[in-house]
Amino acid sequence: MKINEIYQGDFFNLIKEIDNSSIDLIVCDGPYGVTEKKWDKVKNIQEFNLEIIKILSQKLQNGGALYLFGKPDCIDFIDYKPYLTLNSKIVWYQPSRLAQGRNSYTNNYDIIAYFTKGKAKTFNLNEIRVPQLVELTHRKRCENVPSVVNGKFGKTKFNERGKNPGDVWGDIKQLTYKSKELLSREYLHTIQKPKKLIERIVKASSNEGDLVLDPFCGTGTTLVVCQELKRDYIGFEINPELVEVCKKRLSEIKLEQEGMLYSTSRHVGFTEKEIISQNLGEIVYSKHK
Numbered sequence: 117m118k119i120n121e122i123y124q125g126d127f128f129n130l131i132k133e134i135d136n137s138s139i140d141l142i143v144c145d146g147p148y149g150v151t152e153k154k155w156d157k158v159k160n161i162q163e164f165n166l167e168i169i170k171i172l173s174q175k176l177q178n179g180g181a182l183y184l185f186g187k188p189d190c191i192d193f194i195d196y197k198p199y200l201t202l203n204s205k206i207v208w209y210q211p212s213r214l215a216q217g218r219n220s221y222t223n224n225y226d227i228i229a230y231f232t233k234g235k236a237k238t239f240n241l242n243e244i245r246v247p248q249l250v251e252l253t254h255r256k257r258c259e260n261v262p263s264v265v266n267g268k269f270g271k272t273k274f275n276e277r278g279k280n281p282g283d284v285w286g287d288i289k290q291l292t293y294k295s296k297e298l299l300s301r302e303y304l305h306t307i308q309k310p311k312k313l314i315e316r317i318v319k320a321s322s323n324e325g326d327l328v329l330d331p332f333c334g335t336g337t338t339l340v341v342c343q344e345l346k347r348d349y350i351g352f353e354i355n356p357e358l359v360e361v362c363k364k365r366l367s368e369i370k371l372e373q374e375g376m377l378y379s380t381s382r383h384v385g386f387t388e389k390e391i392i393s394q395n396l397g398e399i400v401y402s403k404h405k
């Protein structure tokens with residue numbers, strides 16, 4: 117299978133074309149089994165995820181990482197241990213969900229299960245540090261508390277470059293109707309993820325030149341981030357319209373990277389087919405009829 121390509125089709129067929137032990141990182145944001153959308157209808161999400169884990173673990177290199185997105189129960193009561201090691205169940209915290217619970221508490225988080233094949237070969241903490249929450253003076257006082265100085269973690273020191281983002285990510289908001297990044301209202305919530313979220317994952321668990329697989333790539337956020345961060349990628353998507361969306365996003369990024377795009381093409385009133393001509397560095401957009 118060629119790299120830096122998106123393939124239209126069903127994951128369960130396309131994945132057979134990927135060599136075993138060839139992938140450094142997999143960003144897997146597939147069905148959650150909670151909406152009425154055709155692609156999201158799954159009989160049993162835990163069994164579905166176990167099947168995916170089994171298949172994807174073969175494709176990962178030793179030490180490679182899989183980030184699996186889902187609802188809080190997405191990996192409950194399944195035995196993934198023979199295949200991968202679960203390092204963190206990251207909580208992607210969304211304090212202001214539009215859909216509010218009436219009979220129970222509103223679900224305010226998704227899970228991003230961070231697995232590796234054995235011990236992680238890459239974890240670039242310095243690439244994903246976030247601002248320290250405590251002031252330096254307070255932190256220094258804490259570092260001198262006897263139990264800290266003498267304890268197991270006595271060497272922990274305040275790092276001016278920031279702290280580990282931890283396993284509750286409340287600093288990255290889901291896209292809203294107002295987000296400039298949102299390609300279409302149709303893709304809100306269930307589909308398009310914020311680039312910042314995927315960037316954290318790609319920066320942490322891959323290096324330049326690594327191969328990243330997104331088996332359910334939707335609008336192509338992972339592929340775009342990979343292109344920007346100089347990772348190679350392979351994407352699968354079953355919906356042909358979304359494949360076109362991905363291709364358009366990728367060609368725009370490429371043009372931006374080449375310094376050729378002098379106007380953004382995501383203005384209201386323009387759609388995927390709008391880049392109609394590209395000649396000698398000049399791009400002409402035609403208005404959607």
Ligand SMILES: C[S@@+](CC[C@H](N)C(=O)[O-])C[C@H]1O[C@@H](n2cnc3c(N)ncnc32)[C@H](O)[C@@H]1O
Binds near residue numbers: 358
């Ligand atoms: C949650 S969305 C992915 C969103 C993506 N991370 C983004 O930022 O745009 C899941 C995608 O998986 C696709 N999908 C569902 N089942 C599939 C399958 N069996 N094979 C390939 N793609 C599938 C859907 O069409 C949908 O676009």
